[in-house]
Amino acid sequence: MYPIIEKKVLSENVKLMKIKAPLIANKAQPGQFIILRIDEKGERIPLTIADFDRKKGTITIIFLEVGKTTKQLGTLNVGDSLENFVGPLGMPSEVKKYGTVVCVGGGVGIAPLYPIVKALKETGNYVISVLGAKTKSLLLLEKEIEGFSDEFYIATDDGSKGQKGFVSDVLQQIIEKKKIDLVMAIGPIIMMKVVSDLTRKYNIKTLVSLNPIMVDGTGMCGGCRVSVGGKIRFACVHGPEFDGHQVDFGNLMIRNRRFVRDEGIAIKKHMDEQW
């Protein structure tokens, strides 16, 4: 069992939890993920690691309550425990000195971007961070990320904070002003696609972190397969980071909708049981 030792409500549907998992905390690297299962009847879901503390033996997860499992997870509190918590899975981000790096985070994708921003800054890169969300209240970790960034920008769809518009608009302005060596983008699939389409025109290397549906997370089921450069790759063992210019985002969107109907049934049942 893996106890929840801290819980914070970041916005209405976004929560942060610190989970006691010393073995995982000891090995975790930026870019990796965990798989959790709440209880005996639960589903296994992947979440990218938002932070880790080797001394305290904790892993931080930040999640948007979108499906049955994340909604149920949100109802748990400090003192409750998770049945299973496995990791760190996937390949770590390749943290090295690139030069000037733009880190683009959208929505809850900002969470896994944080340890990468930190590591890239500590490796001596010039880090420009661009965070985006629908509205101000859905932004995450602004102060934390700003603290490790040489330049820091925000874009909101409704203009409630920072520039009104999309992160890609801000990225375009940055590209026009500066020579960029790497773009790292984590967020909704559509955001990563738009960012990759933009940087392709400028021939800027772009890495994206994918979050497809998984079961085991160790290369066994192939549920998380994505088409990268026309080849089948598994996000769990080959990724989760891939060259954004090579990823078939359209297929990823299709594959992430595979169980939408079942998700509706499961959420309804969960809501009924809450009463």
Added chain:
Amino acid sequence: MARNIRKTKHEMPEQLPLERIKNFQEVPYGYSKEIAIEEAKRCLQCKNKPCMKGCPVEIDIPGFINCVAQGDFDKAAEVIKAKNNLPAVSGRVCPYESQCEGECTLKKIGEPVGIGRLERFIADYEREKGVELPKKAKSTGKKVAVVGAGPAGLTCAGDLAKMGYAVTVFEALHAPGGVLMYGIPEFRLPKHIVEAEVDYIKKLGVEINYDVVIGKTITVDELLNEFDAVFIGTGAGLPNWLNVPGENLDGVYSANEFLTRVNMMKAYQFPDYDTPVQIGKRVVTIGAGNVAMDCARTALRLRAKSSFIVYRRSKEEAPARKEELHHAEEEGIKFYFLAAPTRFIGDEQGKVTGMEYIQMKLGEPDESGRRKPIPVPHSESVMQIGTAIVAIGQSPNPLIPHTVKGLQVGKHGNIIADDDGRTSVPGLFAGGDIATGAATVILAMGAGKRAARAIDQYIKSKK
């Protein structure tokens, strides 16, 4: 052969096909005591014990059958358990026809003794009665790590515990059993039976740690520092693909994903269990091994109207056990032999709706010794489907082979090990599918057994 011997095996009663496709309960019921004794009496008690040559885990087969014939089931269990830690499993999933029963002298006059059925009977008898633990050897004070709680790892762990070693098993998933739990369906191997067999291993003193991915959570090098020896039995988990267009469409599963969702995550009890599985009205499974039969039969039990098997060779080359092919045919699975998929077709939402396939003919034997299938030009047809399951084999899981310094790895990603499991790294042993490529449960168990002996020798030689 003076006495008059019945030429055929005693039948094992089973659920009728039309009934059983509506449930996930086990298909055969097993022998009664009376039938078991009668079947055991068919055994000739050959002095040279040819059946034992066919047994990878070295069970004294005539010995245990003799006990059954005399009605001494407890003694029979003791004889089996002296060699086999998981008899209720092997008594259900072993390909007996090509192993012990394949060597039986009775085959000269008819059917062999139903050795598998008798093993299963004794294992079930013992489990229902309450399992007795064998005497353990004195503690050696030495520690061994076993990676993977599948058939190879559990066998190796059980044998080492009996020899007096402190054994810790590390399992990546949340449940033990490996393929016994995630792969083989409930109706062929009930999960409570796997759990009971694992329980026996634990009672021998073996500790099982779940949620630990060796190569990620802990490295093999760390294990080698902490333990006197390490055994790797991580299996062949990586699914193979057809590499035809449309394989990533919604509705195309690997056999592993489909079976893991249904068996380990219990998707057949959704939404009581959270993990879903989508099943179309018409389901095609590609491949004709035991895993393919499991998929096609599982699809029927999930209320598919039609379940098809498409295989590029003919029935004679199908790698599945005869019994599994027979069960599948009985249940109404339709077979398309000499047919190979060329592409999957999807609708505008990206959901699979059809599969194009081409007729094949058999040419000269290939490197596997089987006749090579060759496409017949311009013979494509399309079948309408809602779900496709690709069951054309698995490759060794890459997580460990690539993370250990100095470990020799074969071109298919398998760990190179000798017959007793010794790898190129001292103190590191490997066996089962991770070393041989995808094979059978019993071969993995045999490899675990031999590796346990080699580990014992290795540790003793270090003193």
